[in-house]
Amino acid sequence: MRLENKIALITGAARGIGEAIARLFVEEGAFVILSDINDEQGEAVASSIKKGCEYFHLDVSNQNDWQTAQEFILEKYGRLDILVNNAGITGFLETSGPHDPENLDFSSWQKVNAVNSDGVALGCKTAIKLMKPSNAASIVNLSSRSGIVGIPGAAAYAASKAAIRNHSKTVALYCAEQGYPIRCNSIHPGGILTPMWDAMLGEGEARDSAIQAISADIPLGVMGSANDVAYAALYLASDESKYVTGIELNIDGGILAGSAASPNRE
Numbered sequence: 001m002r003l004e005n006k007i008a009l010i011t012g013a014a015r016g017i018g019e020a021i022a023r024l025f026v027e028e029g030a031f032v033i034l035s036d037i038n039d040e041q042g043e044a045v046a047s048s049i050k051k052g053c054e055y056f057h058l059d060v061s062n063q064n065d066w067q068t069a070q071e072f073i074l075e076k077y078g079r080l081d082i083l084v085n086n087a088g089i090t091g092f093l094e095t096s097g098p099h100d101p102e103n104l105d106f107s108s109w110q111k112v113n114a115v116n117s118d119g120v121a122l123g124c125k126t127a128i129k130l131m132k133p134s135n136a137a138s139i140v141n142l143s144s145r146s147g148i149v150g151i152p153g154a155a156a157y158a159a160s161k162a163a164i165r166n167h168s169k170t171v172a173l174y175c176a177e178q179g180y181p182i183r184c185n186s187i188h189p190g191g192i193l194t195p196m197w198d199a200m201l202g203e204g205e206a207r208d209s210a211i212q213a214i215s216a217d218i219p220l221g222v223m224g225s226a227n228d229v230a231y232a233a234l235y236l237a238s239d240e241s242k243y244v245t246g247i248e249l250n251i252d253g254g255i256l257a258g259s260a261a262s263p264n265r266e
């Protein structure tokens with residue numbers, strides 16, 4: 001029960017990493033508000049968890065939705081202890097693209113940044129207000145390995161994730177400076193097999209060989225699971241990490257540990 005008596009809000013919780021975090025947090029004793037734009041799937045996940053959670057519609061790119069969530073949480077629970085800003089899009093399915101820096105489609109760039117970068121900024125703003133009455137609160141932001149290195153074919157995604165990486169540190173320092181009981185950290189997943197990859201992997205045999213090819217480039221040799229990230233979020237959300245703020249935690253099978261061009265002895 002590492003999250004006993006904690007009230008948590010998780011964005012993008014209808015599937016993938018957000019769903020895994022919601023399930024783990026409930027198991028660890030938190031009351032979890034799952035949110036998403038996919039209401040049908042979000043409601044289904046919440047009902048399958050049964051106790052210790054509820055579903056609430058929240059489009060993270062929409063200021064009014066955050067305002068409504070803030071009023072709802074304040075009225076019903078009086079405070080928030082944990083926010084996981086998990087919702088994010090690559091833009092490959094959600095926009096027309098292209099996403100390379102030379103040809104990028106500006107409205108696609110804006111859409112990806114609106115969800116990933118603006119969504120996290122609005123989430124942090126809302127959480128800071130709701131977390132002041134908490135004894136010990138934690139904001140966990142889902143950045144990416146793509147927020148640390150450049151991605152030629154996904155400029156908006158990479159830039160938006162870099163914005164999350166930096167904003168997390170600003171929030172961490174601001175809250176410390178103000179004496180608020182709020183920590184803020186970022187998680188940087190890489191190669192986690194979730195529905196987000198569907199658009200990039202194809203189907204059937206093509207999917208299997210794409211997964212094999214990606215795995216071959218990962219030092220640990222396999223793609224990660226949503227739970228690998230959920231356990232990192234659990235640590236950062238719990239009071240076990242009470243001295244940890246402004247850090248970036250890589251969950252990537254070792255991808256960021258080195259470089260493909262590292263020199264070889266022979």
Ligand SMILES: NC(=O)c1ccc[n+]([C@@H]2O[C@H](COP(=O)([O-])OP(=O)(O)OC[C@H]3O[C@@H](n4cnc5c(N)ncnc54)[C@H](O)[C@@H]3O)[C@@H](O)[C@H]2O)c1
Pocket residue numbers: 011012013014015016017018035036037038058059060061086087088089115142143144145146188189190191192193194195196197
């Ligand atoms: N899977 C990976 O390898 C990987 C790697 C690095 C970072 N991440 C990050 O982890 C987070 C979760 O990724 P995932 O793999 O579970 O993705 P996913 O696509 O499987 O799930 C994302 C969820 O976010 C929801 N969503 C999309 N737009 C939204 C919006 N405007 N408001 C609220 N919800 C919205 C979707 O409906 C979906 O339920 C994302 O921020 C992603 O960028 C994932």
